[in-house]
Amino acid sequence: MKQFKGIAANIDMPVLGLVSRNPFSLSRCGQVLVSEGLSLLAKGFSGVITGEIKDKTSQAHVKLTDGSSELVDGDCVLIDKDGMVTVVWEKHAPMNPLLLTEACDCQCLMCPQPPKVHEKRLTETAKKILNLVKVGDDQTICLTGGEPTLLKEDFFAILELIGNKHPNSNVMMLTNGKSFADFQFTKRFVQTRPANFISCVSMHSDVDEVHDRIVGIKDSFYKTAMGLQNLARFREKIEIRVVVNRLNAQRLEAIANFIQRNFPFIYHCAFMGMEITGLARDNYEDVWIDPYDYRDQLSKAVKVLSRANMYVSIYNLPLCLLKSASWAYARKSISGWKKDYVLACESCSKKEDCCGIFTTSGLHLSPHIQSIL
Ligand code: SF4
Ligand code: SF4
Known part of the structure; x- marks a missing residue:
């Protein structure tokens, strides 16, 4: 998520609100005014993002020197006591993630969001966001964690809230x-x-021991396989996601065959490049493999599913690391705020079609990234 560091004043509790640049707005509670200065017109707004700190006021505000121009009216921002402004909902993003919990019953070697004890405030914030924002028909709410289903009653409450507030989303x-x-x-x-x-x-x-080694918890393979079958019994819409790493990269064709034979009911299958952050960074030696080194396997895997008439995609992998036969399956899947291009991309004829690279992966880049002429 986009974040900007500012200097906070009078913020005792995190402030959540929709961005507004209209100081005459009638509904001010749940809105954060963005304005150059802090005047009396800001009265009643939940918070103000401004260019100055004022001492003689009780108004919650944050001084932001950078970033306020990137905020769009209708975005939802969370202002923390330390002055960090996080855009928790982007009005124009095709997909907005809602982090419901950091708790998880897996411990994946490449988890970008290392599991932690659940903090109730995450669920409460997600509910407040859902109550504030407008979700466009072309937008997707992405429930993420951790493992959202572990919240049990709160999980069902969030599903109900979305159904009531945003029934068409x-x-x-x-x-x-x-x-x-x-x-x-x-x-x-x-x-x-x-x-x-x-x-x-x-x-x-497709091998129980390999899956369990990747997700760090014994018997996970059978539980997930059973979960998929149960969802299918209700004809649910399902996507299978295979995060490619050193442990499974040379079995992608076998995994595709396994998926095609055992889960032919799925709507979509995605093979995903890894983001080198969180536990993937800690377990770098165990999980990292240059995507260039598994491009043959990946090409065979997508072919298996495509020939079986299944909808298949490749996420998060730049085109120069794929075989050209796989390009038709590659999607521009990296979120705008964490997508980047390197120098080689400037002269690349495929930049428009390429997902780019993760900024969050830092220096962990394939040496095979090079412009396609
Ligand atoms: S990657 Fe997902 S399933 Fe694995 S530990 Fe992280 S949150 Fe849990
Ligand atoms: S050079 Fe850059 S733009 Fe071109 S395919 Fe590679 S990562 Fe994508």
């Missing part, structure tokens, strides 16, 4: 799928979820 959920091994849980989920919903389930291998 598109919703996707990133999940390890293990909770759906419980048939009764799956049944309640199906009865509660909003109408346009896709469950994106991680499945990283």
Whole structure:
């Protein structure tokens, strides 16, 4: 998410609100005014993002020297006590993630969001965001974690809230799928979820031991496989996500065959390049593999699923690291705020079609990134 560091004044509790540049707005509660100075017109706004700090006021405000021009009216921002301004909802983003919890019942070697004890404030913030924002018909709410389903009652409350407030919205959920091994849980989920919903389930291998080694918890493979089958019994819309890493990269064709034979009911399968952040950074030696080194396997894998008439994509991998036969499957999947291009991209004829690279991956780049002429 986009973040800007400012200097906070009178912010005792985090302030959440929709960005507005209209100082005459009638509805001020739940709105954050963006203005150059702090005048009496700011009275009643939940917070103000401004270019100055004023001492003689009780108005919650933050001085931001950089970034306020990037804020769009209708964005939702969270201002923390330390002056950090986070854009938790972008009005024009095609997809906005809502982090519901950092707790997870897996411990994946390449987890970008290392599991932590659940903090209730995350769920409460997500609910407040959902109550504030307007979701466009072309926008997607992405429920993410951690593992959102572990929230149990709060998880169902959030599904209900979306169904009531944003009944026509598109919703996707990133999940390890293990909770759906419980048939009764799956049944309640199906009865509660909003109408346009896709469950994106991680499945990283066709071999139980390899999957369990990647996700760090024994028996996860069988629980996820059972979860997929239970979701299918209710004809749910499902995507399988395979995060490619050193442990599974040379089995991509076998994984594709496994998916095609066992889960032919899925709507979509995505093979995903890794973001080198979080646990992936800590376990770099175990998980990193240059995508260039598995491009043959990846090409075969997408061919297997495509020939089976299944919808298949490649996410997060630049075109120069793929075989040209795979380009048609590569999507521009990296979110705008963490997408970057390097010097070689300037002269690349495929830049417009390429997803670029993760800024969050730092210096961990393939030496094979080079312009396509
Ligand atoms: S990658 Fe997903 S399933 Fe794995 S530990 Fe992280 S949050 Fe959990
Ligand atoms: S050089 Fe840059 S723009 Fe071209 S394919 Fe590679 S990463 Fe993409």
